[in-house]
Amino acid sequence: MGEIYDLIVKKGTVVLPGDVVQADVAVRDGKIAAIAADLDAGLAAGTIDADGHLVMAGVIDVHVHFNEPNFGHWEGFATGSAALAAGGCTAYAEMPLNGNPPTVDEDALREKERLAAGHSAVDYAFWGGLVPWNLDRLQELANAGVVGFKAFMSNPGGAGEGRFREVDAATLRAGMERIAALGGLLALHAESDELTFRLAARARAEGRTGARDFADSRPVEAELAAVAEALALAEETGCRLHFVHISSPEAVRLIADARRRGLDVSLETCPHYLTLTVDDMARLGPVAKCAPPLRDAARREGLWASVLEGEVDLIASDHSPCPEEMKAAPGLTFFDAWGGIAGAQNTLELMLEEGWVKRGMSLPALSALLSANPARTFGFYPRKGEIAVGFDADLAIVAQARPRALTRSELRHRHPHSPYIGRHLSCKVVATLCRGITVYTEKEGVVAPAAGRRWRAGAGLAEG
Structure with missing residues (x-):
């Protein structure tokens, strides 16, 4: 019998939706064609030895900022997607600012689509924005296949004359x-602008401009007030909501309670809220600055409790x-x-360390947070998000026992600063496959820098 597969990933510890098995994964025409023990290597044009390695569904990071057009010198699609590929990510959704x-x-x-074409190592989608002046442009963005709309309830800052702006109550x-x-779906940065503006102005006026002063100017109460306001509006309008970078267990509970009342609402948190604290922010300085800010250790552990209880839908980097x-x-x-925290490359390795190694979280549950749930929430499912026959062969191959301290030289995003440098990690991504194409290996780096295709909501992947 001649070759019937393009590739077999051999002898991996394969993380399935509800199980972890020792198996081979066969790929044909970019899709998973078989999952079974001891597939005949002679049936494939090539093999990858995954003995002793985890084989996981590629991460889908639905919250990254690559800053194109005109601010590609901050990141850009080539370097941003290279960092994602090196971290086991096979698809992402890029934000409108x-x-x-x-x-x-x-x-x-x-x-933006023109700038991304031919410059992304992995598959990609785009967010549209909701700002005070574009209510009449939402339909055209939806028709063009954005995965959702992003809005800020507090001042987003940013650069450029035409910069993204927060929405007022009427626009929201x-x-x-x-x-x-x-x-459609609306994603919200939920912090009360009235409260954060007033507290920040007072702090500056009093000369209090350190890390802890910044954290005090954006308290959990600002997050809770904005979440509650948005949930009330969603209940009135029937709008499907997604809350980005939720930083506190109190906010998770508000959202979970609304979901139990029947609202169509989801939430994400980020690796930085699950690994770092306000003490780290004070110690490390602005490299660990983000909004909402890092919280105390008790809230970090409370957020982990929410994750382990299944109240958090997904984890995204907010790179x-x-x-x-x-x-x-x-x-x-x-x-x-x-x-803003630069962390696109490290999500999978950090969450394996903090969730699986330290807290005993199951690998299928962790994979759901990083892959299947983002796929389901943002329309990539059932093509992406799981290791299953018929799905895209989007795979992260991870060495299970590669203890190290993260170094600056490993980082592939354009400006290699990160609050995670020096942090202990137990696992290491050694290869990433996007639709069966090897896009990254530890030995060679990014080997297929233009493999990515655009994903359009309702239409799927572009041909290519």
């Missing part, structure tokens, strides 16, 4: 009504990079430094 112009109409979306309500009519001088230039106060 901080590029200039932001992705708030079809023309801006087309420009009107936007929810229109997005509900489109059958928000910038040139290093925007974090570390002489004379910058903590308030003035860029707020």
